[in-house]
Amino acid sequence: MGTLVLAVAAAALFLAPLNGYADSLSYVQFVGSAGQSVSMISKDDGNVTHTYNGTASNFNIKVIDDGTLIQTPNTTDQDWFTAFCVDPFQYAGVGNVELVAPSTVRGGLQAAWLFENYYKNAPTKTTVAALQVALWEVVVDYDKAYNLKTGDYYVTKINGIGAPTATLANTTWSLADAMLADLQQNFNAKDLDFMYRIAQSLGTTGKQDLIVRLYDPPAADPSDAGAAAGTPEPTTVILMGIGLIGLAGFKKFRKN
Numbered sequence: 001m002g003t004l005v006l007a008v009a010a011a012a013l014f015l016a017p018l019n020g021y022a023d024s025l026s027y028v029q030f031v032g033s034a035g036q037s038v039s040m041i042s043k044d045d046g047n048v049t050h051t052y053n054g055t056a057s058n059f060n061i062k063v064i065d066d067g068t069l070i071q072t073p074n075t076t077d078q079d080w081f082t083a084f085c086v087d088p089f090q091y092a093g094v095g096n097v098e099l100v101a102p103s104t105v106r107g108g109l110q111a112a113w114l115f116e117n118y119y120k121n122a123p124t125k126t127t128v129a130a131l132q133v134a135l136w137e138v139v140v141d142y143d144k145a146y147n148l149k150t151g152d153y154y155v156t157k158i159n160g161i162g163a164p165t166a167t168l169a170n171t172t173w174s175l176a177d178a179m180l181a182d183l184q185q186n187f188n189a190k191d192l193d194f195m196y197r198i199a200q201s202l203g204t205t206g207k208q209d210l211i212v213r214l215y216d217p218p219a220a221d222p223s224d225a226g227a228a229a230g231t232p233e234p235t236t237v238i239l240m241g242i243g244l245i246g247l248a249g250f251k252k253f254r255k256n
Contacts, residue, residue: 034125110183
């Protein structure tokens with residue numbers, strides 16, 4: 001599915017409350033002012049080429065799961081979640097969705113890892129744009145070596161500047177490259193399927209698919225903590241008991 005980010009003004013809002021469906025995006029807000037411009041080309045599964053000149057940035061969304069609005073832990077943010085596009089072929093908008101685990105989508109876990117490691121509080125425009133570009137790369141070129149200059153997805157300009165060279169700096173492009181290199185070196189899927197969901201649009205009119213972090217990491221298993229602290233295994237306890245009994249018998253024998 002696809003997600004061509006709409007080239008709209010900052011905080012442009014798509015409002016269309018939905019009823020009668022278990023899962024949906026009831027509100028979708030594109031935060032264009034948080035990112036930077038991008039020019040890119042991508043091919044979908046049908047080998048159709050899509051050209052986009054717009055903005056690489058994030059969304060704010062409200063998510064309905066099983067008919068209930070999902071609430072954020074923060075009581076002051078009115079239950080808005082930050083989301084990013086994970087498929088550069090369609091336009092954003094409210095609609096009925098299926099909330100699926102990242103592992104069910106090609107490049108989904110890699111996208112979740114990038115989101116988890118690079119989207120922090122109050123990110124800069126450079127970070128937001130670089131992250132969005134890196135996300136597009138991992139979901140489109142999921143089966144290739146990551147390279148923003150070639151493949152089924154490639155970029156021609158970010159923030160009005162071409163690819164970095166020995167004489168041309170492009171901070172955002174270089175940061176996106178660094179994110180992808182870090183992913184290849186340090187990827188770990190632990191808990192990502194628990195924390196993240198990809199909203200895949202349903203119906204005849206496709207909307208872009210968005211990745212969102214809906215849940216905090218699961219609580220640590222007490223048994224894992226015990227093992228880490230050196231809690232003896234049952235066999236060890238039995239052997240220790242036998243040893244103590246033997247010592248007691250030895251002391252009694254010496255006393256006699």
